[in-house]
Every structure is written in C-alpha cells, then in structure tokens.
Amino acid sequence: MNCRQATxxxxxxxxxxxxxxxxxxxxxxxxxxASCRNFGQQMGVLRQLTHDYAKTTDGEAQSLVEKSxx
Amino acid sequence: xxxxxAPNPEHPKDPVSSNxxxxxxxxxxxxxxxxxxxxxxxxxxxxxxxAEDVVQEALMGALNNVGSFRRQAALKTWVFAIxxxxxxxxxxxxxxxxxxxxxxxxHESAENFDMLFDDRGHWLKxxxxxxxxxxxxxxxxxxxxxxxxxxxxxxxxxxxxIFMMREFLELNSEEICDAATxxxxxxxxxxxxxxxxxxxxxxxxxxxxxxxxx
Numbered sequence: 477m478n479c480r481q482a483t484x485x486x487x488x489x490x491x492x493x494x495x496x497x498x499x500x501x502x503x504x505x506x507x508x509x510a511s512c513r514n515f516g517q518q519m520g521v522l523r524q525l526t527h528d529y530a531k532t533t534d535g536e537a538q539s540l541v542e543k544s545x546x
Numbered sequence: 547x548x549x550x551x552a553p554n555p556e557h558p559k560d561p562v563s564s565n566x567x568x569x570x571x572x573x574x575x576x577x578x579x580x581x582x583x584x585x586x587x588x589x590x591x592x593x594x595x596x597a598e599d600v601v602q603e604a605l606m607g608a609l610n611n612v613g614s615f616r617r618q619a620a621l622k623t624w625v626f627a628i629x630x631x632x633x634x635x636x637x638x639x640x641x642x643x644x645x646x647x648x649x650x651x652x653h654e655s656a657e658n659f660d661m662l663f664d665d666r667g668h669w670l671k672x673x674x675x676x677x678x679x680x681x682x683x684x685x686x687x688x689x690x691x692x693x694x695x696x697x698x699x700x701x702x703x704x705x706x707x708i709f710m711m712r713e714f715l716e717l718n719s720e721e722i723c724d725a726a727t728x729x730x731x732x733x734x735x736x737x738x739x740x741x742x743x744x745x746x747x748x749x750x751x752x753x754x755x756x757x758x759x760x
Contacts, residue, residue, distance in 0.1 A: 478667030487738040491719055514675040518745050521681040525694070526713035528685050530626035 477505045479512055486516045490523060575618050580605065583629055589707050590633050590715070600636065604628040634715045637725045662742070675745070678753040690752060697747035701740055708733065709740035 477485075482505045485498060494502065506513050580601060587597035608625045662673045669675070684690040698706050708726060711717050717725065723733055 478663075479669045480663045480667035483742060484738050487741050488734050491734060491737065511669045511674040511676075514677050515745070518675060518678060518681075518749075519741060521678060522741060522745060522748070523713055524682070525685065526710070527716070529691075529694070529710075529714045530630075531623050531685075 477501050479505075479509060482506070482509065482512045483515055486512070486519050490519060572618070576605075579622055579625065583625065586710075587629065587633060589703060590637065590711065596636070600632045601629065604632055630715055634717060637711065637715065637717060638721055640725070662746070673746075675749065676754065678749070681753065684752065693748065693752045697744055697751065700747060701743055705736055705740040705743075708736045709744070712737060 482502060485494060485502045488494065489502075493499075506516060583601045583604065584597055587600050588594060591597050591600070604625050607628045608621060662670060664670055698710070701709070708722060708728075711722050711725070712719075719730060719733055722728075723730055726733075728736070
C-alpha cells in the first residue's frame, strides 16, 4: 500500500467500515508512516470542525439550539 | 491585532463595539448574516428563489425569538442551526437529476494530485502532513472560520456542496446519493477530493501559517 491509497482509505473509513483485509493493511501502513498518521488524525479534526461550522462556543446560543432539538 | 488600526472614518459605526441593544437593530450585521446564509443556501440548492425562501424562514424564526438574543454570535449560531435543519429537509425531499452531469464532469476532469504524491504514490517530501497543534482551539477563533470559508470557496462548487451535505448538514451517504443522484463510489471519490484539498488549504493558511492571530 502506498500513501495515495492509504489517504483514500482513511477518507473512505469515515463513510463505511473498511473490509477486514483493507483495515489490516491500512493499520500496518499507518504504523510505519507518520505522514499518513497525521493525515488520518486531521481527517477526524476536519470532520469535527466542520460539524461546528457557524457555531460559536456561546452558551446562550448552544442552550437554545439544544432546546430546539427536543 | 485590529485594535492597533485607526478607526475607519468611513464606517463610524463599528458593529462590534457600538452599543446595540439587540443584534437585529444592526442593519449591517443582519445584511452580512443574510448574505452568508444566502450564499450557503444557494450552494446547497442551486435555486435562488428557494434559497431566499429558506433563508427568510430561518431569519423569521430568529425574529420570533428576538428577546433571547443579546449577542450577535448567539443569533448567528441560532439562525444557522435553523437554516441547517431546513436545508436538510429540503434536500431529503427532492432529487436533482441535473446535478449528476455536473458532478461527473468534475469527477472526470484531471485533478492533479501528482502535486502531492510521487510516481510511486508516496507523499512528496514538502507535502508530507505534519501534526496540527491545538486544532480544536481554532473553533473559537472567528479568523479561523474566515479561512475555512475561503478554503471551502476554493473547492469546485459541487465538491463543496457534497462535503457540506455530509459533514455539516449531516445527511447520510444514501441520502446524499439520492439527493444528488450520484453513485456511492462517486460520492466517496468526491468526498476524498474535497477532504484532501481542504486539509491542504487549512494546513497552509492556518495550522502551519505561524501563530494564529488572537
């Protein structure tokens, strides 16, 4: 597996559970490749950040948003 | 940093520092907010009239709660939460066959990931991702979100749209394939491209651009 393939798998893993074989191969690559390890972590960060798009840490607003979900 | 700059006499009413009772009394703030909402709704719906309707509804919803908002940041969070729910509802309810062509075109057009990887598919030395420090702190920084918007706007529009459907509107894969009439494998390719570009842009413009402004 090369880095191009690993990055694609790291993105796909956010959508679906990867097949067992791919998971194992990816894990092996990640152990040896710090760049792809960073990339994988950053995919998680990107998801977390985008989830909070247009949100603030403002407590007043958050409590209203939470209320609207009830 | 901006406190060091002299006040601009052309804009005597600074929306941040002026003493405003409710954010809704600030015409400039509302105009800017409405423009942000419209641009986002338009990206998602590609239909001006529908986008305006949805934004109008979201703003009206906020107006009804006007007593609850003392700060602009709170109002913005609130209207975007309403807008997000409305857009997700509209997208779930309609299919847009016209989109398939546009997405496939951008799918087929040669995208140069060779700028990132060498012939054997390994990261080029200068492109190797390095760790981001304190990524979650960025959430609280207005400047970060301006950078984020810039990076998002530099993606091809269909990529940005699909990415935000997935990660912000939180539609699931099946719902997006249905709404945009694309295959699951196309969806995965589009998301991968959006993510790899966004990561690179945020890395260059924010996470590895030196100390973020406080």
